[in-house]
Amino acid sequence: GDHALDAPIEVPANADAEWFTRLHLTPVAPKCTVTFVVHDSDGRAVPATVHTVPASRHTVQTDPQTGSASMSLPSGEAYEVLVTAAGFSPDHLAVACREGPTGEVVHASRSVILRPPRARLDGTRIAIDEHIRFESDSDIIDARSKGVLDDVARVFAAHPEIEMVEAGRLDPLGFGESKPLDLPGTDAAHETNRRVEFFAERVSTPPE
Known part of the structure; x- marks a missing residue:
């Protein structure tokens, strides 16, 4: 339940046969799984890229056959998620990972329908x-x-x-x-x- 600690320990020269020191471990934040299912307006699966903003944090690709992808996110935080696919307008989502009343992690599923671009060059x-x-x-x-x-x-x-x-x-x-x-x-x-x-x-x- 904690992150591994890799740090040097310096034992004093005048230490007794038994010597004690205190180590501080950082708890591992529980994570929730958010599943995204991406389709077009006709219900067909869309191969898409799903990433949090900024994109460097979490990125997944949907399955071209099912349009689904799962992302593991630390609980207790809210995220802005961007869904993009070739030939479609991107979609922005707000996703929150939270814990239940007894501390259990609540997993989530989001359905995304991508539509054609809403801007184009017209003359x-x-x-x-x-x-x-x-x-x-x-x-x-x-x-x-x-x-x-x-x-x-x-x-x-x-x-x-x-x-x-x-x-x-x-x-x-x-x-x-x-x-x-x-x-x-x-x-x-x-x-x-x-x-x-x-x-x-x-x-x-x-x-x-």
């Missing part, structure tokens, strides 16, 4: 299928939108010819309920109307 613009959402009364991006931003980043990576727009040239405008996209009165409409839009005030004419 001269990047088309995004979903809104980028933020947490209420905060500038923190909602976890539901992290995968969408990953898709946008992949478009930039796949098309280096796309030129960025410097942040200093952008003027964000928050409209909210003053210019609603949906009729107010419901939580869904309120969430849709709370948005930030970017408009091009002027476009530089390229040199001839």
Whole structure:
């Protein structure tokens, strides 16, 4: 139940026939097993990579036939997990390993459904299928939108010819309920109307 200790011991020159010292062992944290089962929207198994963030800590590959993989994680901690596969939008998960009321380790299983990318190059613009959402009364991006931003980043990576727009040239405008996209009165409409839009005030004419 403890980590092995490998350390030198220095015995004093004036030690008696019996000499005692104190060694401190570090307990081994119990681990839980989290099983991930990855499919597409039609229920077919997907060969995917599952890793915690940062990726250097824990990484597993799913079985191409079953779409499943198991990861052993120390209990008592919460993890952000990223699931990626070729041709699919990545998915972010929150996984918590915990102990039961009597100290036993609770194992977990998570089902993951990967879908096609939600961003693509459409002519001269990047088309995004979903809104980028933020947490209420905060500038923190909602976890539901992290995968969408990953898709946008992949478009930039796949098309280096796309030129960025410097942040200093952008003027964000928050409209909210003053210019609603949906009729107010419901939580869904309120969430849709709370948005930030970017408009091009002027476009530089390229040199001839």
